Each structure stands twice: as C-alpha cells, then as structure tokens.
Amino acid sequence: MIQQIEFSLKPVSRGFHLVTGEIVRQLPPLPRTGIVNLFVKHTSCGLCINENADPDVRTDMKKIFDRLVPENQPYYEHTMEGSDDMPSHAKSVMSGVSLTIPVSDGRLNLGMWQGVYLCEYRDCGGPRRIVATVVGE
Numbered sequence: 001m002i003q004q005i006e007f008s009l010k011p012v013s014r015g016f017h018l019v020t021g022e023i024v025r026q027l028p029p030l031p032r033t034g035i036v037n038l039f040v041k042h043t044s045c046g047l048c049i050n051e052n053a054d055p056d057v058r059t060d061m062k063k064i065f066d067r068l069v070p071e072n073q074p075y076y077e078h079t080m081e082g083s084d085d086m087p088s089h090a091k092s093v094m095s096g097v098s099l100t101i102p103v104s105d106g107r108l109n110l111g112m113w114q115g116v117y118l119c120e121y122r123d124c125g126g127p128r129r130i131v132a133t134v135v136g137e
Contacts, residue, residue, distance in 0.1 A: 034136015
C-alpha cells in the first residue's frame with residue numbers, strides 16, 4: 001500500500017514549532033506497519049525531530065541557528081527578498097526538508113520525548129506545504 005497526500009501547515013512565526021499533532025491529524029489512516037515520509041515543499045524552512053516536552057529546547061534551537069547563520073552578512077549576494085531570506089536557505093540545508101518516520105501498530109513510532117518540528121526560518125513564511133507519503137502493509 002502506498003498513499004500520498006498534500007496539505008498545509010498553518011503559518012507560524014520564525015522559530016522551531018512542535019507540529020506533530022497537526023501533522024497526525026492530516027494523515028490518512030496509517031497501516032499497521034510501514035513508514036511515513038514527510039517532505040516540506042519550500043527552501044526557507046525545514047523539518048526535524050527533537051524534544052517534545054520542554055519548550056526551552058525550541059527557543060534554544062532558534063538561538064543556535066540564528067547564531068550559526070546570522071543575517072545581513074556582507075558576503076551574501078542573494079539579498080533582494082529580505083535580510084532573513086538567504087540565512088533561511090542555508091538553515092534549510094542544515095535541518096533538511098524531509099523526515100522518514102517508522103509506523104508501528106498504526107501510529108508514528110516516535111520516542112517518548114520526540115516530536116516533529118516545523119523549523120520556520122522566515123519572519124513571515126506563510127503556510128507551508130507538506131507532502132506525506134505513507135508506505136506499509
């Protein structure tokens with residue numbers, strides 16, 4: 001069985017946002033065993049899995065990424081879309097734009113403290129399109 005759907009996540013501000021529940025609500029019924037691949041169709045955001053309990057982790061991740069890839073650097077050539085645009089492309093490469101998550105007993109098989117993050121690197125990124133591909137039996 002292979003299913004594929006596309007849906008939007010609601011717009012969020014710049015930062016790391018726990019979106020596990022929002023994604024699960026959009027998915028079709030999951031197979032007993034399989035995988036789900038999530039792919040975000042944008043070049044200025046990303047997806048990752050990280051801590052789902054303490055919101056300080058999300059705040060710290062934003063600070064780390066902003067320090068690693070600062071805005072307004074004199075060596076940036078791609079600057080016409082705002083000071084957050086080029087850094088957002090670099091951060092997207094760092095976090096990645098897709099995840100593959102195992103499915104067990106009809107549910108995402110994430111660890112107890114794991115959640116799916118939308119990593120929004122733009123100040124106003126807008127709704128983000130996700131393609132979810134479910135493979136299983």
